[in-house]
Amino acid sequence: MTVVQNNPEVRVLGKPQNFSPPCCWFPLSRQKTILEYSFKFLRVSAHGQGIPIEAAMESKRFRYVSTRASKSDSMTYSFQDVLLKGFAPDGGLFVPVEIPKLTEAILQEWSRLTYPQLVVAIAELFISPEEIPRIKLSQLIQDALGSFRSSNVIETHHLTAPGHASVIELFHGLTLAFKDLAMTCTAKFLEYFLAQSQQHMNIIVSTSGDTGAAAMSAFRDSPHVDFFVLYPLGRVTEFQELQMTALAATAKNLHLFGINGTSDDGDDIMLDLFNDSAFAQGHNLSSVNSVNWSRILIQIAHHFFAYFQVHRDGERAPVEIVCPSGAAGNLSAGLFAREMGLPIRLVACVNENEFVHRLLSTGVVQTDATVKQTLASAMDIQMAYNMERILAKNGTNFPQNCSQKLSEVFVSSKTTDAEIRAAMKRCWDEEQYRVCPHTATAIHYHYKQTAVAGGEDTRRACLATASPIKFPEALTEAGVPLPDMTILVELRAKPHKVVQLKDKNSWIPSVRAAIELVSK
Numbered sequence: 001m002t003v004v005q006n007n008p009e010v011r012v013l014g015k016p017q018n019f020s021p022p023c024c025w026f027p028l029s030r031q032k033t034i035l036e037y038s039f040k041f042l043r044v045s046a047h048g049q050g051i052p053i054e055a056a057m058e059s060k061r062f063r064y065v066s067t068r069a070s071k072s073d074s075m076t077y078s079f080q081d082v083l084l085k086g087f088a089p090d091g092g093l094f095v096p097v098e099i100p101k102l103t104e105a106i107l108q109e110w111s112r113l114t115y116p117q118l119v120v121a122i123a124e125l126f127i128s129p130e131e132i133p134r135i136k137l138s139q140l141i142q143d144a145l146g147s148f149r150s151s152n153v154i155e156t157h158h159l160t161a162p163g164h165a166s167v168i169e170l171f172h173g174l175t176l177a178f179k180d181l182a183m184t185c186t187a188k189f190l191e192y193f194l195a196q197s198q199q200h201m202n203i204i205v206s207t208s209g210d211t212g213a214a215a216m217s218a219f220r221d222s223p224h225v226d227f228f229v230l231y232p233l234g235r236v237t238e239f240q241e242l243q244m245t246a247l248a249a250t251a252k253n254l255h256l257f258g259i260n261g262t263s264d265d266g267d268d269i270m271l272d273l274f275n276d277s278a279f280a281q282g283h284n285l286s287s288v289n290s291v292n293w294s295r296i297l298i299q300i301a302h303h304f305f306a307y308f309q310v311h312r313d314g315e316r317a318p319v320e321i322v323c324p325s326g327a328a329g330n331l332s333a334g335l336f337a338r339e340m341g342l343p344i345r346l347v348a349c350v351n352e353n354e355f356v357h358r359l360l361s362t363g364v365v366q367t368d369a370t371v372k373q374t375l376a377s378a379m380d381i382q383m384a385y386n387m388e389r390i391l392a393k394n395g396t397n398f399p400q401n402c403s404q405k406l407s408e409v410f411v412s413s414k415t416t417d418a419e420i421r422a423a424m425k426r427c428w429d430e431e432q433y434r435v436c437p438h439t440a441t442a443i444h445y446h447y448k449q450t451a452v453a454g455g456e457d458t459r460r461a462c463l464a465t466a467s468p469i470k471f472p473e474a475l476t477e478a479g480v481p482l483p484d485m486t487i488l489v490e491l492r493a494k495p496h497k498v499v500q501l502k503d504k505n506s507w508i509p510s511v512r513a514a515i516e517l518v519s520k
């Protein structure tokens with residue numbers, strides 16, 4: 001930690017002068033490599049194999065540690081701790097101590113489950129029945145996913161050609177983005193614990209477009225939660241902004257702030273509040289950004305579901321799960337699914353904000369000076385904080401096999417706006433199927449691979465992370481005809497509420513004051 005702290009090239013999120021976790025550190029230098037910065041591969045992969053479920057019945061099951069804990073650190077946390085805290089006390093992210101390894105018999109059984117049943121089966125492996133009894137857990141998840149626009153919760157579209165790709169539509173929740181899946185379940189879990197303890201909690205998220213509406217919809221009218229959302233003004237689509245401002249006008253417990261900055265600036269504000277541990281503790285502050293393990297836990301199910309959609313015949317050949325990536329939440333969930341025994345390879349598709357691509361393809365840990373605005377705006381993120389779940393900083397020894405291990409699991413692909421437009425257009429022209437600009441980064445990867453020898457043979461599942469209807473501007477730019485936009489017209493007609501913070505100096509004081517005001 002000291003090496004990094006004294007290095008002027010390191011970007012510090014939070015308060016540099018008064019370091020107290022949580023805080024994230026990333027080097028800015030173009031020269032530094034992952035080796036020089038001595039990242040260690042996260043426990044989950046360093047230990048590699050996972051443990052049989054039977055053996056996992058021992059004491060470590062259902063316990064969590066911080067990504068920043070040393071091997072000798074015996075401090076572990078329950079699911080409830082992890083859910084309520086969001087960040088680990090040392091500033092790291094929570095990961096399970098042990099990953100259950102699934103047998104072929106379980107994989108076979110799971111391949112016949114509906115999506116909600118799959119979520120329940122996975123949650124049962126990571127949440128102790130003493131914390132949430134099994135019947136209650138299943139009820140909470142069924143209730144959460146019962147609000148979806150599709151009775152199947154997730155739909156699948158199999159691309160007709162070329163090669164073999166299934167598009168896994170994760171966007172049939174109330175706010176039309178994949179965030180609804182994990183956010184609705186997380187809200188139910190939180191309400192369950194808060195109702196038991198009769199506690200009040202202030203929750204804050206920073207959004208690049210979709211998390212805000214999903215969270216506001218999931219926590220609307222929650223009797224135990226006041227919810228604060230930060231979004232970057234002018235950097236989300238009209239549809240996304242109207243969803244949030246309309247939701248904010250419907251419930252007293254929802255507080256929306258538009259800041260004149262980027263979504264990374266929103267993350268910085270959030271971290272600054274958490275860095276003031278007296279403030280964070282005093283106001284019972286937490287976050288349900290994908291820093292929160294509960295979100296990652298539910299998202300593990302995407303990967304199993306996607307795999308079984310590709311291999312409906314019970315085959316166990318490897319599948320590439322192609323993930324449009326921003327903060328790397330889906331990638332990190334995929335890594336856990338893989339460790340549990342799912343034969344997948346993960347493809348990280350980014351837009352022109354290429355932190356994750358650079359790290360995975362070259363080992364260089366480096367952010368650009370600014371966040372680029374792209375058509376896939378919800379992925380306009382430099383600081384992919386979930387990479388900490390994939391790599392945990394060590395500061396001393398770097399395992400020789402880390403880069404090799406990463407390349408066994410991950411492939412990455414960068415997509416320009418022109419390539420996003422081309423993929424959206426081609427998909428429409430070839431099969432009258434609309435994809436959003438984020439999903440287009442995955443479709444672009446598929447098209448690119450099918451153009452190279454042998455690339456057609458690989459089985460792929462492309463995660464469709466948002467409904468195309470949220471991005472009419474991008475559809476039009478790509479030359480794809482708009483679908484029925486009644487929903488946008490209805491959104492425009494609703495009452496709206498937002499506090500706009502245009503002066504940078506007002507960001508933190510205003511959000512702090514709002515939290516202080518509602519704290520009970």
Ligand SMILES: Cc1ncc(COP(=O)(O)O)c(C=O)c1O
Nearest residue numbers: 210325326327328329330378465
């Ligand atoms: C539509 C869409 N696609 C992709 C992403 C990136 O997801 P992740 O944070 O899991 O990398 C986001 C998240 O902000 C999103 O809203």
